[in-house]
Amino acid sequence: MKFEFKPGLALLACLLAPLSAANAATGGEPIQPIAPARVASPATAELGKMLFFDPRLSKSGFISCNSCHNLSMGGSDNLKSSIGHGWQKGPINAPTVLNSRFNLAQFWDGRAADLKAQAGGPIANPGEMAYSHELAVNTLKTIPGYRGAFKKAFGSDEVTIDRVTQAIATFEETLVTPDSRFDKWLKGDKKALTADELAGYKLFKDSGCVACHNGPAVGGNSYQKMGVVEPYKASSPAEGRVAVTGQDADRFNFKVPTLRNVELTYPYFHDGAANTLPEAVDTMGRVQLGRKFSAEENARIVAFLKTLTGKQPQFAMPILPPSADATPRPKPFD
Amino acid sequence: MKFEFKPGLALLACLLAPLSAANAATGGEPIQPIAPARVASPATAELGKMLFFDPRLSKSGFISCNSCHNLSMGGSDNLKSSIGHGWQKGPINAPTVLNSRFNLAQFWDGRAADLKAQAGGPIANPGEMAYSHELAVNTLKTIPGYRGAFKKAFGSDEVTIDRVTQAIATFEETLVTPDSRFDKWLKGDKKALTADELAGYKLFKDSGCVACHNGPAVGGNSYQKMGVVEPYKASSPAEGRVAVTGQDADRFNFKVPTLRNVELTYPYFHDGAANTLPEAVDTMGRVQLGRKFSAEENARIVAFLKTLTGKQPQFAMPILPPSADATPRPKPFD
Numbered sequence: 179m180k181f182e183f184k185p186g187l188a189l190l191a192c193l194l195a196p197l198s199a200a201n202a203a204t205g206g207e208p209i210q211p212i213a214p215a216r217v218a219s220p221a222t223a224e225l226g227k228m229l230f231f232d233p234r235l236s237k238s239g240f241i242s243c244n245s246c247h248n249l250s251m252g253g254s255d256n257l258k259s260s261i262g263h264g265w266q267k268g269p270i271n272a273p274t275v276l277n278s279r280f281n282l283a284q285f286w287d288g289r290a291a292d293l294k295a296q297a298g299g300p301i302a303n304p305g306e307m308a309y310s311h312e313l314a315v316n317t318l319k320t321i322p323g324y325r326g327a328f329k330k331a332f333g334s335d336e337v338t339i340d341r342v343t344q345a346i347a348t349f350e351e352t353l354v355t356p357d358s359r360f361d362k363w364l365k366g367d368k369k370a371l372t373a374d375e376l377a378g379y380k381l382f383k384d385s386g387c388v389a390c391h392n393g394p395a396v397g398g399n400s401y402q403k404m405g406v407v408e409p410y411k412a413s414s415p416a417e418g419r420v421a422v423t424g425q426d427a428d429r430f431n432f433k434v435p436t437l438r439n440v441e442l443t444y445p446y447f448h449d450g451a452a453n454t455l456p457e458a459v460d461t462m463g464r465v466q467l468g469r470k471f472s473a474e475e476n477a478r479i480v481a482f483l484k485t486l487t488g489k490q491p492q493f494a495m496p497i498l499p500p501s502a503d504a505t506p507r508p509k510p511f512d
Numbered sequence: 513m514k515f516e517f518k519p520g521l522a523l524l525a526c527l528l529a530p531l532s533a534a535n536a537a538t539g540g541e542p543i544q545p546i547a548p549a550r551v552a553s554p555a556t557a558e559l560g561k562m563l564f565f566d567p568r569l570s571k572s573g574f575i576s577c578n579s580c581h582n583l584s585m586g587g588s589d590n591l592k593s594s595i596g597h598g599w600q601k602g603p604i605n606a607p608t609v610l611n612s613r614f615n616l617a618q619f620w621d622g623r624a625a626d627l628k629a630q631a632g633g634p635i636a637n638p639g640e641m642a643y644s645h646e647l648a649v650n651t652l653k654t655i656p657g658y659r660g661a662f663k664k665a666f667g668s669d670e671v672t673i674d675r676v677t678q679a680i681a682t683f684e685e686t687l688v689t690p691d692s693r694f695d696k697w698l699k700g701d702k703k704a705l706t707a708d709e710l711a712g713y714k715l716f717k718d719s720g721c722v723a724c725h726n727g728p729a730v731g732g733n734s735y736q737k738m739g740v741v742e743p744y745k746a747s748s749p750a751e752g753r754v755a756v757t758g759q760d761a762d763r764f765n766f767k768v769p770t771l772r773n774v775e776l777t778y779p780y781f782h783d784g785a786a787n788t789l790p791e792a793v794d795t796m797g798r799v800q801l802g803r804k805f806s807a808e809e810n811a812r813i814v815a816f817l818k819t820l821t822g823k824q825p826q827f828a829m830p831i832l833p834p835s836a837d838a839t840p841r842p843k844p845f846d
Contacts (some may be wrong), residue, residue, distance in 0.1 A: 231584050232584075233582075234590075238591075238595065239589070239590060239591055240579075240589065240591065240595050245574075248567075249829055250565050250566075250829055250830055250831060250832045251832050251834075252834070255573070255574065256573060256835070256842070257572075257573055257574065257842060257844060258841075261572065261574050261844055264599050265598050265599035265844075267844075267845055441834055442834045444834070444835065445841070453837075453841055454837040455837075456837065490831045492828050492829075492831075493828065493829065494826050494827065494828060494829075495583055495584055495826075495827065495828075495829050496584055497584060497824045497826075498584045498585050500585075500586070500775055500776045500778070501590070501778065503787075503788040503789075503790065507592075507779070507787055508590070508591060510591060510595055510599075510601075511601055
């Protein structure tokens with residue numbers, strides 16, 4: 179195809195410019211590089227970091243957001259299913275918080291529209307942190323160091339669940355992992371990948387993985403049925419998106435997980451049944467694509483997937499403000 | 513008393529010089545400033561930090577050293593007694609890891625001679641991390657990132673429990689909290705304390721608290737009976753030092769806890785029965801000194817105690833090396 183310059187096309191060219199720039203930068207690939215974190219409000223993100231690490235948002239005083247979305251371990255807990263209040267066994271594998279800002283919605287079934295809506299969930303879930311929004315807010319209100327941090331973030335020291343979840347979400351929005359080797363390759367550094375890794379990427383595209391795992395997060399942007407070609411026998415009772423929509427067609431539809439940092443976020447799938455990447459790739463090939471990857475193909479795809487490990491968020495551990503005499507005490511054994 | 517210079521005193525003067533220097537620096541006070549951390553082997557401390565934060569040293573894959581000695585919360589868990597494997601209720605309050613290098617021995621009953629000996633305890637305690645030294649070592653051996661870190665720290669990539677505990681202890685030795693306001697006062701900044709805080713310190717000395725709470729850690733350097741004047745009715749079954757010595761005289765003798773950062777390390781006592789500093793000061797006055805502090809006296813002592821909060825260790829959260837395919841998986845619910 180050939181374009182001749184015509185005055186009328188000038189406007190079209192302007193409109194397409196951002197897309198063209200993106201395509202030029204990534205060579206038209208279906209995966210785009212992760213951009214570094216933009217911190218719109220450092221004071222809010224800093225407060226959110228404190229809250230993310232604070233087990234006083236749980237009834238027990240023992241479980242924080244970081245317990246299951248551990249930022250030392252790829253933003254996950256590396257457990258098949260998470261451990262909640264009283265050592266309850268969670269029904270589902272904890273998704274990574276890293277790059278979760280790119281998800282079209284939060285939770286495996288997308289029941290939270292955004293990170294702010296998600297953040298309130300575990301606090302009040304009796305199987306997770308087992309507290310309530312009211313109790314969490316009442317606890318924070320009594321802590322002078324938090325009053326100051328809320329004032330800095332929001333202009334007044336009022337503590338509300340809306341502000342709590344907003345601050346946590348603002349912190350989580352900073353948790354992106356740019357500069358993976360694959361991103362370097364996307365940006366033009368052709369030496370960033372080995373021949374095997376590149377062959378793995380080609381296979382990932384050619385065999386159809388990329389149909390669901392695409393975009394900057396290599397997933398997170400659609401719901402798909404788990405078990406397209408073969409039924410998937412899950413060990414989790416979760417039924418996916420049907421729980422939100424009530425539509426039978428959405429049964430076993432789950433949000434496609436991001437493959438960014440997948441090397442760090444084992445075990446895999448919503449039920450955490452696959453312990454290793456070779457196992458996960460094998461299962462996905464069979465149940466989603468009707469394809470049995472050879473050992474060599476599997477190894478190449480795994481090699482490619484490991485190039486998606488990005489620069490992990492690096493920050494100083496927060497020092498949490500101490501409780502005051504009036505602060506309600508945790509009740510781990512009640 | 514008056515000294516005339518005599519040749520024979522020169523030697524004595526030399527021998528006393530270090531003590532004199534210390535006295536000059538601290539004005540002869542029974543509490544000495546905390547010195548900043550000296551990091552003898554940065555590579556070993558860095559490895560130790562990773563291990564300190566790694567829940568793969570527990571059977572569940574959920575509990576790390578930092579779970580109960582949380583460096584965001586004064587090196588403690590702020591719980592009456594800790595939560596162990598399977599949500600077991602621990603028998604005793606978790607002591608802070610901050611400034612623990614100054615303790616004459618570790619644990620409340622001093623059953624570990626040093627930090628290295630202590631570090632192996634919780635890993636293998638069925639009520640805490642519920643793993644074993646052998647299983648912990650076998651897990652770490654399979655993780656390539658750890659092999660590299662052991663090589664950097666120890667010159668070879670061999671993983672042994674001796675090296676694991678040595679690395680954790682080396683990290684813990686860095687966890688000191690210098691530059692509290694009280695230390696500034698000790699070093700000559702007379703404006704570092706308010707009149708009330710200073711009155712509290714005087715009372716702390718005059719009423720006898722300082723007999724046990726002295727030295728750089730304001731405690732940690734002797735065993736003392738809990739309940740000297742009045743019996744102390746503990747909610748913990750722990751009997752203290754007798755468990756180590758077998759001597760009946762040591763029953764209810766516990767290591768005197770450090771008062772450094774005591775504002776952060778609530779609740780107090782080996783059974784965690786005192787939720788607040790006013791309550792702890794009141795109880796100590798009664799059962800140890802036979803003295804009922806007035807509300808004003810209590811408030812002054814508490815004001816002094818809060819000047820002992822030092823600069824908390826600040827460091828980047830460690831990024832833990834991922835498990836390999838061959839790494840044994842955690843078993844939280846077995």
